[in-house]
Amino acid sequence: xxxxxxxxxxxxxxxxxxxxxxxxxxxxxxxxxxxxxxxxxxxxxxxxxxxxxxxxxxxxxxxxxxxxxxxxxxxxxxxxxxxxxxxxxxxxxxxxxxxxxxxxxxxxxxxxxxxxxxxxxxxxxxxxxxxxxxxxxxxxxxxxxxxxxxxxxxxxxxxxxxxxxxxxxxxxx
Amino acid sequence: xxxxxxxxxxxxxxxxxxxxxxxxxxxxxxxxxxxxxxxxxxxxxxxxxxxxxxxxxxxxxxxxxxxxxxxxxxxxxxxxxxxxxxxxxxxxxxxxxxxxxxxxxxxxxxxxxxxxx
Amino acid sequence: xxxxxxxxxxxxxxxxxxxxxxxxxxxxxxxxxxxxxxxxxxxxxxxxxxxxxxxxxxxxxxxxxxxxxxxxxxxxxxxxxxxxxxxx
Numbered sequence: 524x525x526x527x528x529x530x531x532x533x534x535x536x537x538x539x540x541x542x543x544x545x546x547x548x549x550x551x552x553x554x555x556x557x558x559x560x561x562x563x564x565x566x567x568x569x570x571x572x573x574x575x576x577x578x579x580x581x582x583x584x585x586x587x588x589x590x591x592x593x594x595x596x597x598x599x600x601x602x603x604x605x606x607x608x609x610x611x612x613x614x615x616x617x618x619x620x621x622x623x624x625x626x627x628x629x630x631x632x633x634x635x636x637x638x639x640x641x642x643x644x645x646x647x648x649x650x651x652x653x654x655x656x657x658x659x660x661x662x663x664x665x666x667x668x669x670x671x672x673x674x675x676x677x678x679x680x681x682x683x684x685x686x687x688x689x690x691x692x693x694x695x696x
Numbered sequence: 697x698x699x700x701x702x703x704x705x706x707x708x709x710x711x712x713x714x715x716x717x718x719x720x721x722x723x724x725x726x727x728x729x730x731x732x733x734x735x736x737x738x739x740x741x742x743x744x745x746x747x748x749x750x751x752x753x754x755x756x757x758x759x760x761x762x763x764x765x766x767x768x769x770x771x772x773x774x775x776x777x778x779x780x781x782x783x784x785x786x787x788x789x790x791x792x793x794x795x796x797x798x799x800x801x802x803x804x805x806x807x808x809x810x811x812x813x
Numbered sequence: 814x815x816x817x818x819x820x821x822x823x824x825x826x827x828x829x830x831x832x833x834x835x836x837x838x839x840x841x842x843x844x845x846x847x848x849x850x851x852x853x854x855x856x857x858x859x860x861x862x863x864x865x866x867x868x869x870x871x872x873x874x875x876x877x878x879x880x881x882x883x884x885x886x887x888x889x890x891x892x893x894x895x896x897x898x899x900x901x
Contacts, residue, residue, distance in 0.1 A: 536763065539759050539760055539762065539763040539766075540760065540763065540874075540877065542756035542757055542759055542760045542870075542873070543756045544756075590736065590739065590740055590743075591740060593736050594713060594716075594717075594736045594737040594739075594740040597720060597732050597733055597736050597737060598713075598716040598717075598719075598720065598737055600720075600724075600729075601716065601719055601720035601723050601724060601733060602716075602719075605723040605724070606723060606724070606725045607725070608724050608725060608729050609794065609795055610726070610728060610729055610794055610795070611794055611795040611796045611797070612784075612794060612796065612797040612798055612799045613796070613798055614798035614799065629773070629777065630773045632773075633735070633772070633773030633774075633776045633777055634736075634739075634769075634772075634773055637732045637736070639728065639731060639732065639776055639777065639780040640777050640780070640781075641780055641781055641784045641799060642781065642784070642799060651798070651799040653728050653780060653784075655724075655728070655729045655732045657795050658795065659795065660795070660796070662795070663795055663796055700814065703865060704814065704817040704818075704821075707817070707818070707821045707862060707865060708817065708820065708821055708824075710821075710858065711820075711821045711822075711824040711825050711828070711858070711862075712824060714824070714825055714828045714854075714855060714858060715824050715825070715827055715828040715831075717828070717851065718827075718828035718829070718831035718832045718851065718855075719828075719831060721831065721832055721835045721847070721848060721851060722831045722834055722835055727841055727843050727844055727847070730835070730844065730847060731847055734847045734848075734850060734851045738851055738854045738855075739854075741854075741858065742854055742857060742858050742861075745858045745861045745862060746858075746861050748861075748862075748865055749861040749862065749864045749865035751865075752864075752865045752868050753864060753865075753868060753869075753870040753873075754870060756870075757864075757870025757873050760870075760873045760874070760876075760877065761861070761864075761873060761876070763877060764857065764861075764873075764876045764877055764880050767877070767880040767881060767884070768854075768880060771880070771883075771884035771888075774884070774888060775850055775884065775887045775888060775891065778887075778888055778891035778892065778895070779843050779846060779847055779887075779891050781895070782843055782891055782894055782895035783841070783843050785895065
């Protein structure tokens with residue numbers, strides 16, 4: 524199942540590389556994907572990832588809007604404060620134990636408003652993220668809420684129902 | 697003709713995003729904040745420029761431009777995270793630029809983990 | 814229309830110059846890596862502007878190659894810089 528997905532993704536990239544959707548490129552892509560996954564085995568994945576298409580679509584929409592908003596926010600900091608721009612390092616609870624979900628949340632953080640993952644402590648279930656922009660404790664709390672919101676949206680798409688519930692409760696607090 | 701105008705607008709917007717990102721790279725005070733300027737506005741700027749270019753070429757070329765955008769989405773966060781982690785562990789983060797640092801209390805006891813190999 | 818393209822390229826050249834300032838100034842190896850990464854993104858963008866101006870898609874594979882090389886280069890450099898910090 525996982526291998527089929529890898530082959531499909533590689534074939535998709537192959538077709539894009541050729542830039543033409545013909546029988547030759549599609550079959551060639553599937554063949555190349557098959558050979559590549561045979562030579563380099565994709566890592567063993569434990570269990571299945573619950574995927575909710577609607578929440579996933581909402582997540583993609585959120586990230587697309589977010590990259591515009593976050594670019595504007597970072598640009599504003601640059602123009603307004605420049606060298607006096609400040610930031611914060613926040614500790615956040617890590618709500619999922621699945622490596623793949625952690626990787627997706629980390630990617631989402633790196634794309635969203637001025638945030639960056641510094642450390643992940645899997646044993647203590649903690650994220651450490653850097654946020655650019657906060658100037659006082661109130662801003663820090665706003666940033667913390669926004670970061671928890673990002674994690675909640677990813678868990679809505681990929682997490683277990685319990686994880687999603689915990690995320691919602693944390694954010695509402 | 698309308699496509700050309702939309703394309704030109706996208707290119708202009710993209711170029712100004714790139715300029716804002718570069719400005720951030722020069723003006724912001726620390727490696728971490730500069731990394732933000734480097735990744736976010738640049739990525740958006742590149743998207744806009746690629747979209748502007750995609751409107752002016754045949755569909756099969758436009759599809760390959762989409763591939764470039766996909767690569768950028770996948771790789772930009774990885775670079776940002778690698779540099780950010782190195783910056784924090786390497787001690788090039790000045791505490792006076794941070795409002796709070798909730799990682800600092802944990803660092804001395806644990807210390808940076810050694811890279812494999 | 815040509816004026817628009819000239820403005821776009823001018824703005825991007827200015828961005829490139831600013832990036833070079835950070836590249837030469839440092840002060841950190843990581844700053845230079847970030848600056849170089851931005852510079853390659855700018856090169857990709859400028860090539861895309863060329864593609865748009867001449868309506869010529871034959872350079873697009875170059876963009877794909879650049880995007881991949883930029884990633885491998887920056888990732889390797891960042892790993893190397895990190896390791897050097899530890900040995901200091």
